[in-house]
Amino acid sequence: MLTRLFIASIRANLGRTALSVAGIALGVALGLAVHVINQSAISEMQQASRTLSGDADLALRGGRASIGGFDERILETFLNDERIAVASPVLEMSATPESFRQAIKFIGIDIFQAARLQPGFVGEMFDQNASANRYAVLEPNQLFLNRAARALLPTNTQGLPDSPIPPASLVVPVSLERKTLSIAGKIELPQFKEPLAVMDIAGAQALFNQVGYLSRIDLRLQPGVNIEQFRADLLPRLPPGLTLITPQQADEQSAAVSRAYRINLTVLSMVALFTGGFLVFSTQSLSVVRRRAQFALYRTLGVTRSELMRVLLAEGAILGAMGGALGCVLGLAIATIALKKFGADLGSGFFAGVTPEADWHMGVVVFFILLGIAAGGVGAWLPAQQAAFEAPARALKATDDAGDGAAQVPPLWIGLGLLLLGAVLLAVPAMGGIPWAAYASIASMLFGVIALAPTICARVLSMLPLSTSVIRQLAVRHIEKSPGPAAAAITGIVASFSLMIAMLIMVVSFRASLEDWLTGALTADVYVRMAGSLNAGEANTLNPSTGVALQALSGVEKVDFLRYRSILLKYDMPPVTLIARPLREDVLASLTLLNRVNTEAIVRSGLASVWITEAMVDLYGFKAGQIITVPIDGVARTLIVGGVWRDYARSNGAMTIDRDAYIAITGDTRINDAALKLRTDADKLGVISAIRLLRGGERLEIIDASEIRKLSLSAFDRSFAVTYALEIAAIFVGLAGISATFSAQAWSRRREFGMLRHLGMTRAEIKKLLSVEGALLGSIGAAIGLALGFAIALVLIFIVNRQSFHWSMELHIPWLVLVILSMVLIALTALSAIISGRFALSRLAVMAVKEDA
Amino acid sequence: MLLIHKLTKRFGPDLSSAPIFENLDFTLNTGEYIALMGESGAGKSTLLNIIAGLEPATNGEIRLAGQLLNAANQPHDDDRVTLFRRQKIGFVFQAFHLLPYLNVFENIALPLRLNNWAAAEIKTRVQEMLASVGLDEKTAALPRELSGGEMQRVAIARALAHRPQLLLADEPTGNLDPDTAAQIMALLRIEIQRNGTTAILVTHSEIAARSADRAVELSKRGLLPRHYG
Known part of the structure; x- marks a missing residue:
């Protein structure tokens, strides 16, 4: 029976079945590809490190x-x-x-x-x-x-x-x-x-x-x-x-540096799998609705509830397995091609220059296939339960459309409970540097809102004034009185749209904060360092004579010299960066200072001040005004924390100290970077040419500050490109879900549409009815998605980012884009309703009024 | 009132199948109430659908209230026929087909709203119909709160609310017990007469058919008068 039912189901819903499999395949492929690329990079780095250490204990x-x-x-x-x-x-x-x-x-x-x-x-x-x-x-x-x-x-x-x-x-x-x-x-x-x-x-x-x-x-x-x-x-x-x-600890440390980033990316790719599960839900709902009488017959003939449930769950699991297997093939292909063409760096810079072979084993593939199966099974659960628990006599008779096969309204306490749980989870700190509780909070809020969606639908529509248009009235009444099916239709949209909005607000906030930070950080016009310094690290210093020559250049108003040191503060933590630079008031003002102690307190302490990033607060518990010990050149130095500044460049932490104070402490006068402030009337290109002509100038890396800004922002955009792709994929999966649900409803409401045609509704009016219903659901979905997306964005901005990367950002809301996206979503939902509800216009719908005769 | 001339219906993509019926000729006078009988598959419902303009005939003509609804040499203008149906025809179905999310009042008001009646007129007319079918206490009830007989009463009220010239009733008592069926047939007869509506009742039941002015039987031989034994 299983095989026959499954094949019949596939035949009846070939297109949608393929879409479900594709949805799961996409989620699995992205998840596996991200995992394999990251794992390959980690393995490569660890193997390289182990090779160099050999048999060291x-x-x-x-x-x-x-x-x-x-x-x-x-x-x-x-x-x-x-x-x-x-x-x-x-x-x-x-x-x-x-x-x-x-x-x-x-x-x-x-x-x-x-x-x-x-x-x-x-x-x-x-x-x-x-x-x-x-x-x-x-x-x-x-x-x-x-x-x-x-x-x-x-x-x-x-x-x-x-x-x-x-x-x-x-x-x-x-x-x-x-x-x-x-x-x-x-x-x-x-x-x-x-x-x-x-x-x-x-x-x-x-x-x-x-x-x-x-x-x-x-x-x-x-x-x-x-x-x-x-x-x-x-x-x-x-x-x-x-x-x-030990080598094991070295491995763990090298993996830990990028762990938060890798998990963020994996969670993001799992969003596609999540929406793939919704697609299975929608397809299975449609399939169950269409086979309602068939299942009722089986039940009448003696098939038990659990047998029917098992068959339908197996259908979902088989779709999941197919999607999982296809996704694994696709994911491995994506990973192999991406590693060959672009290396292992997915935009974060953690693995820049690492070009490993794809490193995977069967266990990982099996795990991702199981994820696909789980997504399929979970997606099929509700429709299966609904089919199994429907009274066979009612389904066989089918004289009304009340039990139209879509989800029923869950009790209010479930939704409210999940929202409350989401709020409580926000108070739980990160575990192992990963914001697990915040992710769980997002999931809890998402499911809570989905559970509340039917109630929200009904409440909102009951508050609308009664329309004079019969079509609008029918549309409003239908959704208001059937909130379960309506919510089922918009679930996918709410999920995908809210996640899209959340990511959008987070990315826009991050980008705007990054721009502000760059403006503050890049106060000079031109930066000079030894070519290859980025790879060579702090040891690649400028010759002191170059520093003197730079100061003497015509057009240069001021040169600030910077020295970078890598400092290990805790045995089990990655090193932090110590930046020695002139810390005049104007430089401090240019740093995005989040708090500071007053100058008198610093003077009173008699200590040199060090200005720390937010990561130092999170990772080491330092705070403004605290007296701390920093090991420099093997000597523990006592310093006072002058304040906390925002830094988007070093998530492991950084401290900045006045260069004169640093020289006084260490005697180290070496320079890594020179920051040149030009006179307002200076010709920047002329100055750059003059630097080139200095002794050894051909080996200097001369960077225009505006170029750094441009490069930083383009690197940012590149690193989020994969996010945009995932968001768009999620929205289309959501739309496919709404389309499947509309198809299911058009089928289950065929007698209603047939009756309306009998009463004299034209095809155009039926289409309008469908589009108004679609637009209404789209509007409610967009409104819920916006509200939920905004809440998730706050969690991403103020908790997930802070706990993962230890930096904060200002909230920036792209209102215009949000309005445009909502409008597009509403229009697409209305269009999807018309296209997938076209059955309502067919002769079969007209004939359906006789079905139970 | 209703004139059917040489009406033929075939199905299939190239209309090559054997006709469901062929060259039907039939006339129904204004205010007349007939019962249409015939074996299952004889094409009774198809004939009703063609009369209502819900599907085109393969050949022949139908005139309703002097208006040509369907002619072989004319393309099927669905919108024109639909608007005509909206104003001139009422339907009663075996399965009632009330909208589950509208209450009794709203269900009855539906054809009036589709025909753009003013709100005050709608209110008056719906209350009149509710009183006629004996459901003036159930105005706000949803269909699921009604019995089968009550649902069919609402369906009759809805079918006649906009004062259609032709009522098409397809097995209206098929889902009802004999007592309720008898009550519904009596009510239908009264309402048809009260509204001066011409009506066609499709039924297998001789008892139901006896409530009509006359009965005709659709068979391979065409539409022939039916005489009770």
Whole structure:
């Protein structure tokens, strides 16, 4: 019976069945693609990190791993500790060699130590004669490239990868110098896919002006030494700002940085699956309505309620499984193509430059197919229940349209209870940095409003004055007296439209706040830094002579110098950025300050002030006026928090300190960025040309502030492009749902339409009746969707974003766009009602008045 | 009042099927009330639908109140025929077909509103009809609150409220018990006479048919007078 019923159902609703399967497939595909892309990126990064650490049990790390971090003298402590078998010092830097299209990673190692952890570091010399000299690898200017780095070599040295030929050279610009290194050989680290150059650590320190500094020390303990015990013993004795972590902890930390972003994206892609479930609901409702008499007959012949229910749930589950399987194929294809064409970065910048292979396993595919099945089953639940619990005699007789197969009105307490639960959940803090409770609150509000939709429909329509138009009166009366079916029709629209409105308000608010922030953050006209600094990190500094030359340029009114440091405040947290810059009142005014203590309090404390971002408040519990300890260069420095500012650039946290105070504390006068304020009459292009002509000017990255603004906003728009696509998909799924429900109603109301035709209603009038009903439902759906969307937007803006990324934003409501979108939705709903209700105009509807004769 | 001339109806995409009926000729005088009988599938309901302009005939002509409703050489103008039906024809169905979301008053008022009667006129006329069918206490009731007999009374009131020239009643007692059916047939007869309406009653019931002025039977041989045994 199952097969026969299912096939009959598919035949009767071929188009809509296909649409349901497509809806679920879309949701599953997006969810799986997002998961695979993110997971591939994470795996790639973790594998890369593990490859470089080899068999290390622990790593001593300072701030950001890729930059010169801490004093190498600590190495002596480890060399004298008999519990340690291997202590391998590492300097990791990034730089863009001349003629290379991208930055590559440079690893400086002590080959004798490193090879004990990762044998792959032992390079193979191209010059076979040189191989005889086992100390050749210790030459400070010898480089060993992995396959990815060799592939970046200019064509005239392309022969290098596979054949030993005379060594070629590589020019690496560092600060204002051009340093020439020879490519001595190759290393084989197949697990490490990114371009990599390995060299002796002393050479690397000299090359990058990092003599005396290390990025990390990889440790392998003697057999039998308990890692956790060793760690617990050593941690308290480490200088401030240093930590010991296991490879597993490193993996967790690297995944944690992007976790909130990845979960946000996954939740968003699940919205498509959610609306796919609605599509199944609508299709199954229609299908149940059409087979009402058939089911009643089965029931009369002895099929039990649970048997009928099982069959109908199985139908939904089969649709879900089909959609799930199709979605998995599609999702894997999308992920593979996206990873190949665009890399793993979906717009956040977390995985910029990471181009992994699609990393997935059958377990994930099975999970997503199960999600599809669940969406199908849940979508089919209500229609199945309705079919199973309808009295067979009534369905067989079908003399009235009261039980027209659509959802009945749920009790009021369910909706109100869900709304209350949603409100309570808002008070629950994030768990593991993820706003789970806020997501649950959104879901609870959504379902609460959906449960209340029938009551809202009836109440709103009962308040409307009685229309003089018979068509409008019929439309109003029908919806008012059948709020269950009416609400069923608009459920999909309410769900998709509210989520669209919420995302729209959030994105508009975010963008407007970002624009304001950029205006405040980009107070200079031109910014100068060493080319490739973004990849090379804080160690890539401007030559002091360049700073002096910039100040002397004609047209330049003022130059502010900025220094960035990566600071580890807590062992188990990602590092934060310390920005040293002149903190005059005008600079403070340009920061989006959210609160500050008065200057007298700072002066009274006798401490240098540090101005923190909201992330520091959320992650470390710091607040304005608090005295905090910040480890800089291995020394704990006591500072006072002057205030809190908004920062959209660093969600892990940042602190800014006056540069003079920073120099006084650390003696570090190095500069990463120079911010040039030009005179009002200055020719910006002329100044930029003059900078180019400075010594080493060709290796400077000169950025027009307006260009940064443009790039930032376009990056923002790009990162939300996937959101817009999902919103549009959700709206179409919602419209498909409303269309299915209208079809169901046109079928179940066929006798009514037939009677109206008998009474002399023209086809045009029936069409008008359908369109008025559609427009009414669209208006109610849009109004509920707007209100709910607004509430969800507030949750997204003030809770989800804050808990996920630790930044706030101002609320901006795009009124005009909201009005236009609502109008378009109402028009589309009316159109959908006419198109899907065309059955009401057919001869069959006229004949239906005889159906029960 | 109603003139049917050489009326033929075939179905199918190319109208090639055997005719449901062929070359029917029939005249019904103003105020006359006839019962239309015949076996199932003889085409009684189809004939009613063609008379009402709900579907076109394959051949032949129908004139109602002097107006040509359907002619083989004319394209079927659905809007014209529908507006004509709205003003001139009333229907009573076996399954009542009251709108479940309108109350008794609103159901009866529906054809009046469709014909753009003024609100005051509607009120007066609906109350008059409610009194006629004995439901003036149930004005605000919804159809689900009524018995089958009451629902059919409302349906009769609705069918005659706008004073149609022709009433088409298709098995109006098919869903009712014999006692209620007898009451409804009596009421129908009274209301038809009171309103001066010409009426066609489709029925299988000889008892119901006896309430009409005369009976005709539709068969392969055409429309022939029916004589009771």
